[in-house]
Amino acid sequence: MGGRGLTVSWTWASARCQGTSHLRDATPCQDAVRCIVSGTPDEILIAVGSDGAGSARFAGQGSALVSRSISENARSYFSTNAALPSDDEVWLWMDITRDRIGDAASARSSELRDFAATLVAVFATETEVLVMHVGDGAAVLRMDGNWTVPSWPANGEYASTTFFVTDEPAPQLRITRLVGRTGAVAVFSDGLERLALKFDANSAYAPFFDGIFKPVMASTTKGRDRELSAALGRYLNSAAVNERTDDDKSLILALRK
Numbered sequence: 001m002g003g004r005g006l007t008v009s010w011t012w013a014s015a016r017c018q019g020t021s022h023l024r025d026a027t028p029c030q031d032a033v034r035c036i037v038s039g040t041p042d043e044i045l046i047a048v049g050s051d052g053a054g055s056a057r058f059a060g061q062g063s064a065l066v067s068r069s070i071s072e073n074a075r076s077y078f079s080t081n082a083a084l085p086s087d088d089e090v091w092l093w094m095d096i097t098r099d100r101i102g103d104a105a106s107a108r109s110s111e112l113r114d115f116a117a118t119l120v121a122v123f124a125t126e127t128e129v130l131v132m133h134v135g136d137g138a139a140v141l142r143m144d145g146n147w148t149v150p151s152w153p154a155n156g157e158y159a160s161t162t163f164f165v166t167d168e169p170a171p172q173l174r175i176t177r178l179v180g181r182t183g184a185v186a187v188f189s190d191g192l193e194r195l196a197l198k199f200d201a202n203s204a205y206a207p208f209f210d211g212i213f214k215p216v217m218a219s220t221t222k223g224r225d226r227e228l229s230a231a232l233g234r235y236l237n238s239a240a241v242n243e244r245t246d247d248d249k250s251l252i253l254a255l256r257k
Contacts, residue, residue, distance in 0.1 A: 008222040015233035016250035031250035032063040034071040038078035045124040046074045047252045051189040053116035062115030069097040084130045116164040131176040135162040140204045142184035147204035150176045185254040191247035216255045
């Protein structure tokens with residue numbers, strides 16, 4: 001959806017898919033994604049993804065709370081502001097999100113860590129981009145004709161660990177700002193990292209994004225393309241993808257038209 005009176009100039013598809021390891025364990029998908037536009041009058045893309053920690057009791061609820069809280073705070077902010085938020089404003093969104101998780105934890109007589117989830121969020125104006133990033137997963141942007149990864153996935157002390165919005169005493173939030181116009185944005189969870197990134201070069205795997213964005217380029221829909229989102233979900237659950245990863249997978253593909 002877009003802001004009141006706006007003609008949406010972004011087309012996007014989004015999907016999430018239960019990993020085969022979660023299917024075997026009868027664990028629901030613990031990823032969450034949100035994609036909207038807001039603006040005053042400039043349209044601003046808000047793309048948010050979150051991946052609940054496999055070890056967390058309420059991981060799915062945690063990722064849903066993170067993605068909803070960050071996207072709603074961003075939409076409210078951009079409804080009256082055309083410029084990107086300050087770092088202090090971004091940290092305020094993070095504090096509000098943690099408070100909401102804290103309320104959910106109290107209601108279930110549990111701990112903040114029981115809702116552990118990562119965060120990848122992209123806010124793209126006509127001339128600038130801001131990325132919020134906690135933990136793994138990543139965002140890839142097309143700028144000046146090249147695919148770029150503004151914030152690399154972060155692992156903890158061990159390769160299979162990462163950081164979460166619920167970490168104490170404060171989350172390892174990375175805020176990255178880029179000057180320039182991005183025409184394409186992808187946000188994805190760690191389940192797709194090995195398909196989408198070149199870890200030996202710390203760069204995006206361009207053939208993956210060149211190929212997966214072709215249907216979005218061909219779409220005539222403004223806003224969310226539901227048919228394309230359904231097709232994206234089938235792709236994420238295909239044998240070709242499941243042979244490469246058994247984790248949950250989520251992906252947002254947004255293209256400025």
